[in-house]
Amino acid sequence: MRFLDLILKKRDGESLSAEEISFIIQEYNKENIPDYQMSALLMAIFFQGLNNKETSAFTAALAESGEVLDFSSLGKIVADKHSSGGVGDKVTLVLAPLVAAAEVPVAKISGRGLGFTGGTIDKLESIPGFSANLTIKRFSELVSQNNLAIMAQTDRLTPAEGKLYALRDVTGTIENISLIAASIMSKKIAAGAGAILLDVKTGRGAFMQSKEKAFHLAETMVRIGKEMGKRVVSVVTDMSQPLGFAVGNILEVKEALSVLKGEGPQEVEQLCLFLGGLILALVGKVRDPEEGQEELARLLKSGVALEKFKQMVAFQGGKLEYLENTDLFPKASYIEPIKAPKSGYLREIDALRVGRVAVLLGAGRSVKGEKIDPSVGVLLTHKVGDSVEEGEILAFLHGNKEDTLSASVKELTNAFLIVDERVEPPPLIHGVVPPFPS
Numbered sequence: 001m002r003f004l005d006l007i008l009k010k011r012d013g014e015s016l017s018a019e020e021i022s023f024i025i026q027e028y029n030k031e032n033i034p035d036y037q038m039s040a041l042l043m044a045i046f047f048q049g050l051n052n053k054e055t056s057a058f059t060a061a062l063a064e065s066g067e068v069l070d071f072s073s074l075g076k077i078v079a080d081k082h083s084s085g086g087v088g089d090k091v092t093l094v095l096a097p098l099v100a101a102a103e104v105p106v107a108k109i110s111g112r113g114l115g116f117t118g119g120t121i122d123k124l125e126s127i128p129g130f131s132a133n134l135t136i137k138r139f140s141e142l143v144s145q146n147n148l149a150i151m152a153q154t155d156r157l158t159p160a161e162g163k164l165y166a167l168r169d170v171t172g173t174i175e176n177i178s179l180i181a182a183s184i185m186s187k188k189i190a191a192g193a194g195a196i197l198l199d200v201k202t203g204r205g206a207f208m209q210s211k212e213k214a215f216h217l218a219e220t221m222v223r224i225g226k227e228m229g230k231r232v233v234s235v236v237t238d239m240s241q242p243l244g245f246a247v248g249n250i251l252e253v254k255e256a257l258s259v260l261k262g263e264g265p266q267e268v269e270q271l272c273l274f275l276g277g278l279i280l281a282l283v284g285k286v287r288d289p290e291e292g293q294e295e296l297a298r299l300l301k302s303g304v305a306l307e308k309f310k311q312m313v314a315f316q317g318g319k320l321e322y323l324e325n326t327d328l329f330p331k332a333s334y335i336e337p338i339k340a341p342k343s344g345y346l347r348e349i350d351a352l353r354v355g356r357v358a359v360l361l362g363a364g365r366s367v368k369g370e371k372i373d374p375s376v377g378v379l380l381t382h383k384v385g386d387s388v389e390e391g392e393i394l395a396f397l398h399g400n401k402e403d404t405l406s407a408s409v410k411e412l413t414n415a416f417l418i419v420d421e422r423v424e425p426p427p428l429i430h431g432v433v434p435p436f437p438s
């Protein structure tokens, strides 16, 4: 097979066979295909698209480029969840221990922050001592002993996906639904869980800004997962404004702890119970998601989910005294209030701008591998739909770098839109794919 012929085939709108796709991924993984040719193929895919068969073959080839975990010896269905990325998205910190508290094993391989979106691993690593760099052996042991482990991505799983993602990132070929679906689902397939919940975010602070695209991605991933023998459900959730009030690593860990203590914010708790109910139904633990939600609400109230979170942190080396007394966490050196320029109703808290402010402050990375600052971020005091008075505080900016202060204040101030007429808060959940039960 000549790689150039495959580029020409895709460029001219023909479809590639499963053998051709497997050849492409294997050879690229072995570094037998130069980046300039792979970039040309990616751009041809970007414009011509991949059909369903091609997308599934692409996913399978990426998943098979490394090890594929197998939890079948546990004798229980292992659950996994994935978020397509958002601002203030601390769902995994609450949902994973919550589901594990219901004795459903959770094996979660998570990423670091990407662009303006935060990453679960950065959040967990803001707990002093916590290690997400587990070996696959240790990861599997923890899932089996404690029903819960969260680890960072490793090159041993889906190595071709890692290389391809880095290339897509710098060749303008990220935003293609087939490529995104194959990228996400290959990592989920390789991580070995039998039941997968996909949280597809939509709105200003999401990669899928339109609902139409979010549902298309959700449907594509569900189809791929089912074809590969997985139990899978997608939920399209709102990311027009940040989730909850906290954005930034330590601030989000504190908010997640507050949810695990049953102290809210309500919307984060509500979303976690909704997603968790679906997972419990998906693995067959309960008859329907509503029953799952009731069970999880009990586990949250009784403190069992919080205990599970603490156990996970302890098993992975984190210092529990920080969870017992959150005042021990480092704090930002300045806290700057952002005030309402006029009275009215909050129509918009632009999640994209808030995410960018968090990156500017140092909560995320501007260049690959950059060290992040765990203590900085944004703490909102209001949500869309709230009424505010002129001069009332809308948010606090937590920062350490004086040089980014004025740009951050400006960008954060511009994230808020206040109008005279009443505003309905956006729905938290836009839809479930497929509607449960399928």
Ligand code: URA
Pocket (backbone or CB within 6 Å): 084, 085, 174, 179, 180, 181, 183, 184, 207
């Ligand atoms: N997240 C992923 O894991 N892959 C993509 O392609 C886009 C977002």
